[in-house]
Each structure stands twice: as structure tokens, then as C-alpha cells.
Amino acid sequence: MSEPRTLRIDIWSDVMCPWCLVGWGNLQKGLEQLEGEIEADIRWHAFELNPDMPPEGEERTAHIARKYGSTPEQSRAVQGRMREAAQTAGVSLDYEGAEPAPEAMMWNTFAAHKLLTWAGEEFGPEQQTELKLALFKAHFNERRNLGDEATLLDVAGSVGLEREASKAALASEEIAHKTRAEERAAWDLNITGVPAMIVESKFMIPGAQPPEAYADALRRVAEKVPA
Secondary structure (H helix, E strand, O other), rough: OOEEEEEEEEEEOOOOHHHHHHHHHHHHHHHHOOOOOEEEEEEEEOOOOOOOOOOOOEEHHHHHHHHOOOOOEEEEHHHHHHHHHHHHHOOOOOOOOOOOOOOEEOOHHHHHHHHHHHHHHHHHHHHHHHHHHHHHHHHHHOOOOOOHHHHHHHHHHHHHOOOOHHHHHHHOOOHHHHHHHHHHHHHHHHOOOEEEEOOOEEEEEEEEOHHHHHHHHHHHHHHHHOO
16 A cells, blocks of 8 residues: 655635634644545744734624625624534534633734744744644634733743744844744735645645645645656
């Protein structure tokens, strides 16, 4: 029996983005369908949905209503559909912390992206993915302030990243430039929404797709690209 084929998947996403978590869950289910056939080497790249978000953030329902011109009721309906999609994908957007629950907020995520850029460069894709999932959990399930440096350092520490090194990465102009370069790369690739996955640097899978769509797309890429 031949060894499974490894395909590189570069994912542009934002930790504020529920569809990015849904896409991740469905990608994992798609890869389960390809077990023994195709494996993934996953790298995360920076995309800010709200680069102008102020430090104080914005309440989520109000943010969706303002950004998309919807009523608060429509905004809540959209969030309900996202929760259902998350459950189907095997991930959770629900608050799981102590009561009373803090407000669901949207935050500026540039600092979080800097940490992810640094983690990927310094420690590799597996550690970067671990940090990404921890940031998703901190945002959706714990409703923590991901614009706050102390919170980011706590999340980094929870996946084994050394606090002082993480703090230095957040302060680094070099890491900031690299993160901005990743954001510019998204525009160069005509990525205007996330999640956006690019397989083997050539084939884009836009949006959060069902597991079968990911499996089919990865099979097609494996057939087209020489091993």
C-alpha cells in the first residue's frame, strides 16, 4: 500500500470569523474521508476582517447589524445559522464559561495575527495550528478580549509558548512587517473574504465548504499536481 500524499494548504483567516472555524471543522471531516490517501500540511495566514476596529471593540450583534446593514433580529438569525453550521462541522461557537456570560464582542486582531505569524515561523505549522485553535476557543467559547496583550500572552502560554518570547514577538516590528505582507498577499491572490484555502500554491477553495467538497477538491489537486 502506498504512502498517503501530503498536500500543503495555506489558509487565510481571522480568529473573529465563525465561518473560518466552521471551515476548519469541515476540512478535518473531509480529511477523515481521505485517511490513508491524502494528508495536509496546514499553514495559517493573516486576514483582518475589521482592520479599523478600535481597541475598545464592538458588541457582536450590533457590529453585524452595522456592517451588513441588517436589523438586530436579522443579525441574531445569522448567528443562529452559524451555530447550526458549527455543530454540523463538529466545532462550537457557543459560550462555555462561567455565568453571567460577558458580552460577545468583536476585537482588533492584528496582534493575534502577529503571534500566529511568529509561532508558524519559529515553531512550525503544528504549533501554529494549536495556537490558532486556542485563539478560536478564547474568542468564541470563553469570550476573552483578543485585543488585550495579557490575554494573548495567556493564550500563547496555554499552548506552551514562552511568555517573554511571545511578548517580544508582539513588540517586534519585523513580525509586524511580515504579518502585513501576509495581508497584502491575500489581496494579490484576490482573496476578499475568509476562509480562503490555497492548495499547493495553485488551487483556491473559497469559503466554508461541506466536508465532501474539501475531499473532492483535494483529490482533484492530488491528481493534477505531480508528487
